Amino acid sequence: MPNNDQNNGDEEIHTFAVLVENKFGVLAKVASLFSARGYNIDSLCVGVTQDPSVSRITLVTSGDINILEQIRKQLSKLIDTIKVLELDDKETAERELVLIKVSAPKDKRSEVLQIVEIFRARTIDISNDALIIEVTGDEGKIGAMLELLRPYGIKEIARTGKVGLSRGAKTLKGLKN
């Protein structure tokens, strides 16, 4: 039940795809909507679409069902928003690219390279005691790879944040929902 008096139940993670005007300040408005309500953004990815006047924001956030509903409505309410869609895991092709700097001295290097191969990741930099690995995939793949690399010593990680498209012919276009 949506009220401020009690805990509203389970936290869920949701991914929103938002089409917005490609203008300065729009991202600040999206971010302000979150900070004003004390909601956290887990990841955020912005880029221009096939229409240069339109940008696509992929945003991962978490909260109970009422918070997520409020986020969807507030995103829709922004004047610069063209369309908001909640991406359903099952119907979405989603990817994230991660760069991982992992410790790999000579005696461990071949083990690490084996993991890279198994995950169809790439080694993009190599030095005496470390590798930079580029891996692309969905949450499951990236999580599994990080788990396997952790024992070797992860020195640094850079993540792009998740992007996603609905599977099939369905596209995110037209008017605000």
Place this chain on the structure above:
Amino acid sequence: MELSGSQIVIEELKANGVEIAFGIPGGAIMPFYDEIMKSEFPHILTRHEQGATHMADGYARVSGKVAAVITTSGPGATNTITGLCNAQMDSSPIVAITGQVATPTIGTDAFQEADTYGCSIPVTKHNWLVKDVRELQGVVREAVRVATTGRPGPVVIDFPKDVQVAMTEYNPLEKTETALSAEPVFRIPEPDTKAIERLLEELERSEKPVIIAGAGIIKGGAAAELAEFARSAEIPVINTLLGMGGFPGSDPLFLGMPGMHGTAYANMALCECDLLINLGGRFDDRVTGKVAEFAPGATIVHVDIDAAELGKRVETDIPILADVRDVLALLNTQARKKDRQAWLGKVEAWKRDYPLQYDWDGSIKPQYVIEQIQEVSEGEGTYISGVGQHQMWAAQYLRFNEPNSWVSSGGLGTMGFGLPASIGAKVGRPDREVWLIDGDGSFSMSLVELATAATYNIPVKIAILNNNYLGMVRQWQELFFEKRYSHVHFPKSPDFAKIAEGYGVRGFDVKDVDQVRSTLEQAAEIDGPVVMNFHVNQEENVWPMVPSGAGNHEMQLGPQSTEKLT
């Protein structure tokens, strides 16, 4: 023809129905002010930018029109933030045009530079920083449209100095493109017929229905439709603080205000109703009290033009996203009458048994002053309040019979709102007498605008209910902090009558209860602003009261009362 950015803004303001501006010039807005003078655009010079925003707010609330606020960059712009936030919370349209340093110097910490765009994002419905003069025509048009369409709200156009003087080709008839994203914002949703059918079914089933009518009734111009619906279906009506005037206060079906300082009978009706129809209100926390105990037995219907309000605080059985006037028009053609004499009789008995009341002890009671204002003005005035105890007494004891006759800062609760809002309200509806009911604390926060009232001879009648306290905070300290009066006392309250005289405004100092009526009568006759400093009972409290966080059934009726409503 070729025009400057400043000229284009003036032309477009005029063309889009903006008839007046409130503001103060300064360095970064001087080219625009030069054009205001040349074009003779109506403008009221205020003494503080916050005052200008409250004036535009008050103007909009009584007239339904939108005014411009004009300020310089930096402090001029940041001084508008409170007023913009106030307007945002209470859904009042304002078009604020703020000067900005020239585009090449933006971001260099230039003199009087502030990130107005960034600062105003959370307190506006939308905002623009115009870096290219060719965009101006479209921006001004869209700004007025955004401010006044759907759920109204304030907008800011940040206007750099070089853009003010830049020249471009201007054709007043040119069609400017509306942004793809803005188009749906301007489309008002049609009421969902299935939801209306469900509402009608619930209505037919209901034995104990109640309406809460919010500010949406007033902003949506639906007061006549509401009166028709409530009277023909015989449903009691509760008005929220900002909804006052949306339903005639003199109607037997009227139950006053709900919530924290609402009437006992309104809260009793909320606790017992089986169907609650919220028309254009937003279930504010001051209305609901503890949500889990709000209208516990009721099917809840909520009509709002803003999707984000539906289900935000209270679980709603029938949400209807629509213009409340369209919904009422449908209901008026379809709703059938049903005999609910038992319920109406019960409500009538509550009204008789638990009326608003206060004691007499020879001192000036603030409630008495308000009743006398009501009588002297014959209920025909526009009534404004500041924020605090006096605001609650005004909402309780005044009787509003027309929409747009009551202006108060509800959502933000901005002390200092009263005087500038009164000035704006008088400018917006010059045919109506304007009465400001203010507190000494609230009035002190913006009394500088007495100079504005004096300069333009704007005849606002100001009644200060002076208790030498920040009264509402003192009341909470008395009740919830064991009378530890931490920093709420003003032992040296200024002589407000003398201050008024200093501004060239007539002032009265009233210490004797016998002088209340005659002073108000005198004030009504004076052709100009008047300040009346009423020394009221210092420890008077606002009753009834629902303690913060409690359910509405836990209302306390008075100081001695331990009676709980169940």
